[in-house]
Amino acid sequence: MHATNEVATGHRMRPKTPERLRLATLVTIGVCATVIVTMLILLVLIDHFAATYAKQQAQERLQQLSWQMRDSMDRGMSRMIDHAQVIAELAPVRDGQNPAEIRRVFDSVNKNFPNYAWIGLTDIEGKVVAASRGLLEGVDVSQRPWFKGGEKQIFVGDYHPALLLEDKLPETEDRWRFVDVALPVTHSDGHYRGVLGIHLSWSWARGLVNSLLIPADRQYLVEVLVVRNDGVVMLGPDYLEESTIATTSLDLARTGSTGAVAEKWPDGRRYLTGYALTGTQARPGHPTLKWAILIRQPEEIALADFRDLQQQVLWVGGAIGVLLALIAVALARQLARPLDELSAAITQRKEGTAATIPVIDGYHEVHLLSRTLADMVGREQQHIGKLRTLNENLENLVRERTQEIEQKAQALEDALQQQLVIQDRLQESEAELRATLQNANDAFISMDQDGIIVDWNEQAEHLLGWTHNEAVGQSLAELVVPPAMREGYGKDFQHFLQTGQSNIINRRVELTALRRDGVEFPIELAVGCVARRKGYLFIAFLHDITERKLMQASLMGMALKDPLTDLPNRRALIQKLPESIARGARLGKPVAVLFLDLDGFKGVNDGYGHEAGDELLRTIAQRMIGAVRTTDTVARLAGDEFVVVLEMLNGDQDAMEVADKILQTLQQPFALSAATVSISASIGIAMHWPEDTTTPEQLITLADGAMYAAKKQGKNRAVAV
Known part of the structure; x- marks a missing residue:
């Protein structure tokens, strides 16, 4: 029975020990989880800040383009108003009676400014008197908005299709669209004559876009839109022109602010849009048009470089994560190795093998456990165990230090590689900016x-x-x-x-x-x-x-010259006379104004025609210039009226002598193309002494009155007041 009990005891099954995770596995899982979470946080932060920076840079570029387009359109409209004012002041436009002569002026302006599709002058009833290329001459335009708006002040008409000119202008790829400028025109005597109208072709705006966008902008689908106040697209992609839009950027532009936004357009795509509003910085007295300028670019194209950087960051981050995970596995195995060795020794001794229990000094817990077990084996192995432990500790320390150095070297190399990538990006951005500035x-x-x-x-x-x-x-x-x-x-x-x-x-x-x-x-x-x-x-x-300055000076010179005689006109005289009076006051010398009206000119004009009259006026102007000094001024007011300004005189007698010289010069016969004629002149003289307070206008009026006195006394004489 005792044997039976022993057999039964020998075959008794030992309870099965439940399996547990090893220390190396737990450490590996913990370190890998920490690395993954850290890398995800870093990637999210880098992605966020990089996206914000990329979007900001793209928006600033689009905002700058909107400023440039706004300024270009404002300058163009202001220049058109200036041109209209200069044209309205030209003598042929103000006082000319020959439509052909006025048309030549308009054709000359049209030749220098081809964007002006049509220039015309109406009478007070709204009938076109003269126009460039003769278009619409004789047509009643009194119901056109530009005529009504330009009767009393400068008028600027908004973007609109061509109506009367649609079938008269040359056919082009684009439909004819205009922006109008109109203003009242007065005769030299101040009486209202009519309205000057200019139609600016909308191809002007397309030319501004072509000059604004560089090839790189077109390559990356940057689009310029000009939107009227009612939301109608006047300029932009073909499928949007003449249609109405409603976007956030348009609403912001209407407030007069400038900037850029990311928004979704009616076509379903997201764009970065820069916006600005024209007419916010107009010069005083210049009417303006409030057009919204929108510069848009598809968001995916604007942020394409960021998407590439994002993918590279993900690949680099993934590689670093894998590397750190491998390092974590190695570190976990290194930490668990002492316990594995101790477990193996205990297992061998349990199975009867005379294995030595190692004393491990890796970390406190293992060291304490191994020392306790080693003491149990026997003190005789204490010195040998200590020596072995010191040797193992030294090897472990060298190995750990080597691994730390390798890890730090690898981390430093990775950081340097990342720095090189960032540096390359910065150099590319700098090169792009420099190329833009260079071109x-x-x-x-x-x-x-x-x-x-x-x-x-x-x-x-x-x-x-x-x-x-x-x-x-x-x-x-x-x-x-x-x-x-x-x-x-x-x-x-x-x-x-x-x-x-x-x-x-x-x-x-x-x-x-x-x-x-x-x-x-x-x-x-x-x-x-x-x-x-x-x-x-x-x-x-x-x-x-x-x-631009030369053109302005040229137009100003045309405005101050009489087109028939090439003498200074009334406007030039009004500017010149105050200067002459001021010089006389500084030098203590009197100034004389001679008002001359021809006797018998009407008979020559009626008898031989206007061409003979014009030839006579030109010849008289040359004779008068030859009869005075180079320091004196000879001007033609209108018709057969002339004014002479004499400076540096000593008294009344000097002025009378010059007047007699002019009369003698004009009494000589004039050999014209049509006939040889003789005429005379009546001259009124008004003196201005340094102490006088007479204004230039009053001085001309006094000379005019003296001239009429000369006519009443028998003509062909000079009378002084």
């Missing part, structure tokens, strides 16, 4: 707060004559600012650094610049500043406006 139509100059040039693009080299290498490092004032303006430039520059206020910086102004060859020329300048950690960086865009 800009305007000259670009940047300088630091000491006025030293930092950058200088190719257009600046062409405009100012200095190469990039010659200009960089030099003072802007010494290279570009004319000597007479340098003191004022320096004061304004220092005033801005001290107060943040300037008459030039953050404004668009017209100034004079100095070229390398010493020639001064007019420019339009826009200067902005960027605050940096140390001081400011100033950025300037400038372009030559010499042609």
Whole structure:
């Protein structure tokens, strides 16, 4: 029975030990989870800030384009109003009676400004008297908005389709659309004559878009939209033109603000849209049109570079995560190895093998456990165990230090690689910006707060004559600012650094610049500043406006000349006479005004025709110029009336002698193409002494009255008052 009990005891099954996770597995899971969570947080943060930065950069670019388009359209409308005012002041337009002569003036203007599709002059009833190319002459336009609006003041008509001119103008790829400018025209005597109307072709706006967008903008689908106040798209993609839109950017632009937004358009796509409103900075007295300028770009294209960076960050982050997970596995195995060794030794001793219990000094718990077990085996192995433990600790320490060095070296290499990627991105962005500035139509100059040039693009080299290498490092004032303006430039520059206020910086102004060859020329300048950690960086865009100034001077000269005799007209006389009076007052010399009216001119004009009359007036003008000094002024007021301004006189007798000389000159026969005629003249003389208070207008009136007195006394004489 005892044997039976032993057998039964020997075959008794031991309870099965439940399986548990090993320490290495637990450590690996914990470290991997920590790495994954950390990497996810870093990726989310990087993605967020990179997306915000990319969107901000794209929006700033679109906002800048909207500013440029707005300024270009405002300048174009202002220039059109200026041209209309100059044309309305031309003598043939104000007083001319020959439609062919007025038409020649309009055709000349149309030739110089081809965007003016039609220029016309109406009478007071609204009938077209003369027009460029003769279009609509004789047509009643009294019901057209531009005629009604331009009867009393300058009128600007909004974008509209062509009605009367649709079938008369040449066929083009685009339908004819106009923007109108109209204003009242008065005769030289102040009486209302009619309305001058100009139709600006909408191709002008398309030309502005073509000059604004560089090839890179078109490649990346940047689109310009000009929207009327009622939401109708006047300029934009073909499928949107003439349609009505309603977007957030349009609502913001109507408030007069500028900026950029991300929004969803009616076509279902999301765009980044820059917006601005024209007419917010109009000059006094100039009517304006409130057009919304929208510059849009598909959001996926605007953020394409960011998406590429996002994918690269995900790949790099994933690779780093895998690497850290492998390191975690290795570290977990390293931490669990002492316990595995101790477990193996205990198992061997349990199975009867004379295995030595190692004393492990990896960390406190293992060391304490191994030491306790080693003491149980026997003190005789204590010294050997200590020596082995020291040797193992030394190896472990070297191994751990080596692994730490390798890990740190790998981390440093990864950080350097990431830094190189970021540096490459920054260099690409800098190269793109530099390429944009180098190919800009305007000259670009940047300088630091000491006025030293930092950058200088190719257009600046062409405009100012200095190469990039010659200009960089030099003072802007010494290279570009004319000597007479340098003191004022320096004061304004220092005033801005001290107060943040300037008459030039953050404004668009017209100034004079100095070229390398010493020639001064007019420019339009826009200067902005960027605050940096140390001081400011100033950025300037400038372009030559010499042609614009010459055109303005030419038009002004035409407005001051009598087209028939080439003498100064009434307007020039009104400007000249006060200057002559002021000079006489400074020098203590009297000034004389001679008012001359021809006797018998009407008979020549009626008997031989207007062409003979015009030839006679031109010949009389030349004789009068030959009868006075070069310092004196001969002007034609209107018809057969002339005025002579005499300066540097000694008294009444000098004026009377000049008048007698003119009368003798005019008494000589005139050999005209039609016949030889003789006429005379009646002259009225009015004196202005330095102490007199008589105004120029009163002086002309007195001379006019003296002329009528000369006629009453028998004509062909001079009478002084």
